[in-house]
Amino acid sequence: MRMLINVPETVVADALRGMAAAHPELTVDVERRVVVRRDAPVAGKVALVSGGGSGHEPLHGGFVGPGMLTAACPGEVFTSPVPDQMVRAAAAVDSGAGVLFVVKNYTGDVLNFEMAAELAEDEGIQVAKVLVDDDVAVTDSLYTAGRRGTGGTLFVEKIAGAAAEEGAPLERVEAIARRVNERSRSFGVALSACTTPAKGSPTFDLPPGELELGVGIHGEPGRERRAMMTSREIADYAVNAVVEDLDPTGPVIALVNGMGGTPLLELYGFNAEVQRVLGERGVPVARTLVGNYVTSLDMAGCSVTLCEVDEELLRLWDAPVQTPALRWGR
Amino acid sequence: MTETFGAEFLVRWLAAVAETVDREADRLTELDSAIGDADHGANLKRGFAAVTETLAKEPPVTPGAVLTTAGRHLISTVGGASGPLYGTLLRRAGKALGEEETIGRVRLAEALEAGVAAVAQLGGAQVGDKTMLDSLVPGVEGLRTSFGAARAAADEGAVGTVPLRARKGRASYLGERSVGHQDPGATSSALLFSTLAETAGAEGVS
Numbered sequence: 001m002r003m004l005i006n007v008p009e010t011v012v013a014d015a016l017r018g019m020a021a022a023h024p025e026l027t028v029d030v031e032r033r034v035v036v037r038r039d040a041p042v043a044g045k046v047a048l049v050s051g052g053g054s055g056h057e058p059l060h061g062g063f064v065g066p067g068m069l070t071a072a073c074p075g076e077v078f079t080s081p082v083p084d085q086m087v088r089a090a091a092a093v094d095s096g097a098g099v100l101f102v103v104k105n106y107t108g109d110v111l112n113f114e115m116a117a118e119l120a121e122d123e124g125i126q127v128a129k130v131l132v133d134d135d136v137a138v139t140d141s142l143y144t145a146g147r148r149g150t151g152g153t154l155f156v157e158k159i160a161g162a163a164a165e166e167g168a169p170l171e172r173v174e175a176i177a178r179r180v181n182e183r184s185r186s187f188g189v190a191l192s193a194c195t196t197p198a199k200g201s202p203t204f205d206l207p208p209g210e211l212e213l214g215v216g217i218h219g220e221p222g223r224e225r226r227a228m229m230t231s232r233e234i235a236d237y238a239v240n241a242v243v244e245d246l247d248p249t250g251p252v253i254a255l256v257n258g259m260g261g262t263p264l265l266e267l268y269g270f271n272a273e274v275q276r277v278l279g280e281r282g283v284p285v286a287r288t289l290v291g292n293y294v295t296s297l298d299m300a301g302c303s304v305t306l307c308e309v310d311e312e313l314l315r316l317w318d319a320p321v322q323t324p325a326l327r328w329g330r
Numbered sequence: 331m332t333e334t335f336g337a338e339f340l341v342r343w344l345a346a347v348a349e350t351v352d353r354e355a356d357r358l359t360e361l362d363s364a365i366g367d368a369d370h371g372a373n374l375k376r377g378f379a380a381v382t383e384t385l386a387k388e389p390p391v392t393p394g395a396v397l398t399t400a401g402r403h404l405i406s407t408v409g410g411a412s413g414p415l416y417g418t419l420l421r422r423a424g425k426a427l428g429e430e431e432t433i434g435r436v437r438l439a440e441a442l443e444a445g446v447a448a449v450a451q452l453g454g455a456q457v458g459d460k461t462m463l464d465s466l467v468p469g470v471e472g473l474r475t476s477f478g479a480a481r482a483a484a485d486e487g488a489v490g491t492v493p494l495r496a497r498k499g500r501a502s503y504l505g506e507r508s509v510g511h512q513d514p515g516a517t518s519s520a521l522l523f524s525t526l527a528e529t530a531g532a533e534g535v536s
Contacts, residue, residue: 053409076376078367079410107499108410111452115405115414144502196368199359203368218367220503 008197012054012074019061023324026064033085035061036071040093046164046173047071047093050102050157051086052109053078055196055297056217058325059153065323068161069102077196077297078218080108086116090125098126098170100177102156104149105133128170130177132156134184134305136245137214137222148216151255151294151305152184155317158326162319176316180307185246187238188222188303190215192261194296213237217259217296217303231266235273238304243281248308251286253317254278255305260295262302267291270302286314293325331536334432339533340396341385346525348378354521361514365501370412370514377408377416393433397424397441411499412515415449415462422448435536439473439480446470453498460496460508462515464488469523476536477527484523488516 005011013030020028027036041047050060051073060072071089075081090099099120103113110131117127134152138144160177168176190212193202203219206212211229214222229237246252256271258264271290278285286309294303309317320329351358355371362370381400390396401421405413423445427433433441446466455461469484491513496502501513530536 075409076369076373079369079373079408080413082406082409082413084406106411107453108413111411111414112409138503139505144497144505145499148503198372199363199368203363216503218500220367220500221507222503 003195003197005197008200011197012076015054015057016061016074019324025322026324032088033074033081034071034089034092035064035074036089036092037064037066040070041095042070043095044097045095045167046097046170047090047095047099048102048157048161048164048173049073049086049089049093049099050153051075051081051089052104052106053080053218055194056295058292059294060157062325063154063157063323065321067165067319067321067329068157068323068326070164077198080106080112083112083116083119086113087119087123090116090120090127091123094125098128100160100164100170100173101127101129102153102160102177103129103131104153105131105146106148107145126170128174130156130160130174130181132181134181134186135216136185136187136241137216148220150188150217151186151257151303152181152307154255154293155184155253155305155307156180158321159313159316162316162321165319176313180313183246183308183313184305185242186303186305187241188215188217188259189213189234189238189301190219190259191228191300194219194260194299196297211301214241215301217294219296219299231270232273234302235270235277235304239274239277239281242304242306243278243283246306246308248283248306250308250310251284251314252278252306252308253287253314254285254289255293255307256288256290257294257303257305258292259299259301259303260292261298261300264291267302274304287317331534333536334434335393335533335535336432337389337391337393337396339529339535340393341389342533343526343529344378344385344396344400345382346529347522348382350521350525351375351378351518358514358518361512361517364511365496365504365508366514367500369410370518373408373410373412374416374518377404377413380407392427392429392431393438394424394427394430397421397427399424411453412518415453415515418452419445419449419466421445435477436474439470442470442473455498458494459498460491460494460501460513460516461498462513462519464491464494464513465516465519465523469519473523477530480523481527484520488512488520491516
């Protein structure tokens with residue numbers, strides 16, 4: 001596998017240096033691994049801090065800016081960040097209105113953010129946490145670590161970020177974040193395995209001519225492995241899995257997300273199929289976002305995330321956002 | 331032969347852990363790539379290297395302080411689930427030792443037992459869930475008998491995870507497909523006890 005890197009040990013730091021150079025509107029602490037909105041702390045406003053393993057770009061650093069995250073903490077590739085990073089981020093962004101931690105449901109992320117919340121509270125920062133667990137491919141039971149956080153994270157960060165930007169208090173921002181998570185569901189598909197810089201070879205074995213249905217964003221397996229399917233067949237499978245679990249009665253926002261190694265040409269074609277299935281099932285689509293937003297390094301494949309929205313959530317979705325990866329409105 | 335030891339013994343143990351983890355990093359990552367996300371070796375390598383560096387620079391004077399310092403550094407440098415879990419194991423064990431200046435094997439076993447209990451609580455796991463507890467629990471139990479018994483029991487526990495189905499952590503997503511693979515966390519936990527036995531052997535501690 002050929003990679004555009006120097007050595008595996010410095011990929012995260014190198015990316016942060018490059019990000020700092022490209023985005024003067026962000027403060028990037030390469031050494032301590034914290035990406036912060038340059039104008040933070042923003043007086044009177046709740047701050048949103050997220051983070052997670054690297055390798056899912058633009059998540060989370062690319063979502064830092066007005067209308068979305070106030071700070072992000074990138075960990076090593078596929079490894080959650082450490083509590084020190086989150087505490088430092090919280091201290092840098094807290095205006096006194098409190099901080100919401102947006103945490104994807106993985107054992108490591110949960111443990112590190114929990115420790116960070118305790119430490120931040122010791123420093124007098126008011127902290128609330130929301131756990132994102134939108135992946136329907138995983139059985140949520142006592143016998144698993146629970147559903148994984150994937151594409152729904154983008155909806156939580158965008159919509160709760162807009163609420164914070166409007167000046168909503170911490171408990172309100174937290175409640176909105178929870179509501180978005182409860183109404184979001186995702187399903188992912190891998191057409192090839194991803195390769196971590198540290199390992200240098202594919203992290204799992206997916207023979208050519210097969211795909212993994214229900215894959216996670218670290219290449220974790222999901223429901224089953226099948227012989228290669230067409231875009232039409234994959235859309236039927238993925239959208240049905242999401243709709244059956246979400247059972248929406250109102251309109252949805254659809255995220256048709258690339259895993260990193262699938263061209264936009266294919267993603268748009270896939271979106272056409274996704275919209276067809278949603279139409280057939282009578283699910284109205286209020287907004288659609290297509291692109292590589294919650295990726296898994298170089299994995300080929302896609303995921304579908306639906307978020308059922310009411311008027312308020314849709315208004316917050318449409319609210320202006322100015323980040324490296326998402327920008328609209330003004 | 332001696333039956334007690336102080337802070338330096340534990341510093342040498344943790345340095346040996348760092349060396350062993352460095353040597354075994356690829357194997358741990360390989361095991362992790364089968365049922366996890368292929369980063370266990372690299373993460374522990376980074377964490378224990380940081381621990382060794384700190385302990386060499388400012389060696390704490392009590393066994394308890396060695397373990398709490400090491401635990402805090404693992405929490406600050408490793409990330410993932412293994413950072414908080416291994417960090418908590420050592421930090422709690424260190425706290426259990428308080429200000430004692432010399433300890434014996436059984437005292438170390440008691441302290442590590444407190445650490446293991448904290449790990450179980452933090453991770454919400456129990457023996458049989460295909461996690462590090464499957465080698466930590468028998469390892470600590472064996473340590474009450476001898477260093478060699480601890481090593482054998484922890485190894486046996488790690489190998490014993492092969493037929494288990496994972497119920498915690500990232501491997502739990504695999505369900506039945508996790509069966510047939512040795513748990514990387516249990517494997518690295520067993521390294522703690524094998525290096526402890528080696529260190530004890532080299533220093534004539536029983």
